[in-house]
Amino acid sequence: MLSFSRKGSFIAITSVLLLIGFSAISLISYYVANSTLNQHIRTNTLPITSDNIYSEVQRDLLQPILVSSLMAQDTFVHDWIVAGEQNPAAITRYLNNIQERYQTITAFFISESTRNYYHSSGILKKVDPENPQDDWYFRVKKLSGQYEINMDIDTADNSRTTFFVNHKVLDRDNSYLGVIGVGLASEAIKDMIDVYQNRYNRQVYFVDRQGKITLHGEALDDRNSIREIDGLKEIATQILTTTGGSYEYQFKDKHIFLKTRYVPDLDWYLLVEQEEHPEQAVQSVLWLNLGLSIGITIIVLILAHFTLGSYQRRLEQMANTDKLTGAITRSAFEPTFEQLLSFAQRRQQPLSVLLMDIDHFKVINDTHGHLLGDHVLKHITKLMNSLLRKSDVICRWGGEEFLIVLPECNLHSATNIASKMRKLIEESLKVVDSKHIDVTASFGVAQFNNLESSENLFLRVDKALYAAKAGGRNCVETTEQEQEASAKA
Template structure:
């Protein structure tokens, strides 16, 4: 709840402070001379533009980095590698799903054992340290950091330059298993450059650590290397040795103001360049920039608001929901469980609980693989959900266990619900993916007593489940009062 309150307050205060500060500075600057206006651009407007563009680039890089990190920690990836990279189609489908889910330009995995380059379209090749196009892999595997970013031609489509996030995949002992990641089309960054050049009327481009231009807009008319630009070549060593700075240079009787900032994720420098105007044009442009800049501030704040909201909702969903079954996560459920019991105690309402365990689930995993095991979990969760009310809560408690809380429900009704669930699982999950599995589940049912804790209620439900499993499974058992008294 506090996050929802802080975010609008932060955006509102930031907007008010930026608007007041920018308006005050612009109005004061209107009454000063030509040099003061240029100084204002150098110390305020130009750094603000540079910082805004830098923030946008960082934001665009955040998602592919996060996605690559999740891929590197995915249990499917680890299991598939440890099983000897059998069924390459599984990895192909996985990469294609990642590519579609996160709207990535490409997704890939290169195995340390086989050196095969897996792609969403299939196995493209085997990387070799003798090929220049594959040097990125051998550089990434030797790098000390978990991930690195490089700009290169896409192996699947050599006509498109792609920004790759290369993330190491390691086992529990830290042994390298391969490199996995996603690619972001360079056109995304070029579109960002075009947007800000149009909005601010300034030239924006990127250079590498040697001073060569690596990314620019369609209207860029400069040289391909800053060492080839008269005036700029004199300050090039200082630019390339400083993480950020403000500089002035003259070329053909025209003065330029530039703001530089190093982007460590890309090993590039962001260059924002402003051309000094005559006094008359600066005075006219001042009012135009005032209007445009205020509009940009509003747009940036709106983007900030919606971006923070989107990431917040995504993070909350990831934290509160089991990604496989869609049930509540155990962390989020434990707090909700206590709230439900507190409310029931105050209102004298009944609350019942059901603990579900899939019978012989480990055997299914061992005999048919974890993917089929995941399918069983998903189907069981679907059956359980279909038999619940909107007020009921389903939680994935453990690997193959589900815990259900039924507010305003007596034990007798909970018993009927559990029995219906048990029958539907037994009848509907006999065949999965053309495999005769005969999936069943055991159930433990208990009703909350106003004198017990959440731990006590869960233990009684667990004991009921234990009796059901002891009686050859595939049945429902009800908790006893004696079990409660001994807890």
């Protein structure tokens, strides 16, 4: 998964390279004769278009693979299977949530233990090794890889052909638990390819390792395999034995340029074709096409930026959020914290941290049970979030400890926020689930001095929290160094 900075750098570099490439093409095309135009298409325009389409394929077609991989590693799915699949409604809700969130037409799980076919609408059936329609499940079980992609009839709707991503579910010991995945409507994928074709004025389709055409737009409905297409069948073996290349072939009275590229995640080949245009027609539309190409490329890059950012935030939230409280986990927090410190240091802006500990939380668990303790954690997280900005970050630091980062916030303001949190917790959690427990919390506060390391900042805020505990708990403290700096200010 690309970090925000790496993603931004990638899009910026790609934008510069594409703009330089198109500018060079425009200048060269203006001065060269018509006899060099086909060479120009073969070595410049078509490869760049292929790369653009490849990037869009990664964005549009590879999303189901990422979603299926995430589902296969989801701790909820693993825990539910290990618990004996006792509550089918839980997995049904989970699959329905995946289907709605990622706008797929189906989401499913087949258990190796019970052979139940769980769907977002319920249990459809049991897979049977004697049923030819279920051969795919037993084929996936024997795969050496983690997943496969295939076009098949949807079990939930026999009238619909679906693009499936079938992903193995393995436990920590790599024992096989079943197959999970999602599906997209084949018609939607065909429409997607038609969009690529209309946008770039190229023929776009995919073939598998045997040369069978697996995905295509409307223009290729009468073709089944590249080994059956005149002109293309002579170079089919060469195409299918290399990871990519540039080719030319004659189809009827048309001379066609072809760019191929192997897509490892799909285990398919991407083929992008362009016909050789009559010289006069190429000359008349040359400048217009180049101008449109530059504009479209900019739009695609902008869309890619926002789309990748959206998918990244969703996946990071699912992978890095504490399931009980909704706060960010400690492992996910550390790189985010380093980035916030770097921003504060570079921009010379204040940044403060709060370290909160629930007073006598072990007593609450021992006296009232861990279930009530979980309720307390959730309530406290909700109360603290109500006083935070969107830019603030709250992390579950330990069992009952929370670390909060406040960008653009000095020590005085951070201390006020901590005091409000302390008071809100004290007043709101005197009674939880009809039990009088008088929950309170202690806070340590520290401000980043723009010179220290994150470890030293943690040490100082931890020292402040220790002082709050030593001072009788249910209070807010800063380190002596912080207090002196605040007094001088």
